[in-house]
Amino acid sequence: MASSKQSKKATAKTRALALNLEGLIKLLGGTPEDRLRFWEITKGITSRAEFELFNQNIDLMQNLLNQVQTTAKALKDTAASIQKQG
Numbered sequence: 001m002a003s004s005k006q007s008k009k010a011t012a013k014t015r016a017l018a019l020n021l022e023g024l025i026k027l028l029g030g031t032p033e034d035r036l037r038f039w040e041i042t043k044g045i046t047s048r049a050e051f052e053l054f055n056q057n058i059d060l061m062q063n064l065l066n067q068v069q070t071t072a073k074a075l076k077d078t079a080a081s082i083q084k085q086g
Contacts, residue, residue: 021042025035 021039025039028035028038030038
């Protein structure tokens with residue numbers, strides 16, 4: 001879990017990014033509605049990409065955990081088999 005210091009740093013970085021992006025969007029010109037539409041499109045693309053990356057990482061972690069569990073069970077079974085023979 002992130003510490004309070006890490007959370008504050010992430011919040012500050014996120015806020016700075018939002019302000020920088022807001023400035024860039026204003027440079028596009030157009031109406032406030034046009035800028036809002038552009039922002040929603042940009043945010044939607046980023047959000048979906050981050051969501052997919054997050055899901056892929058969670059799936060990978062679950063697969064690795066499954067492998068560890070399978071290996072640990074096999075090791076336990078092998079140890080029990082060796083103990084019975086000895």
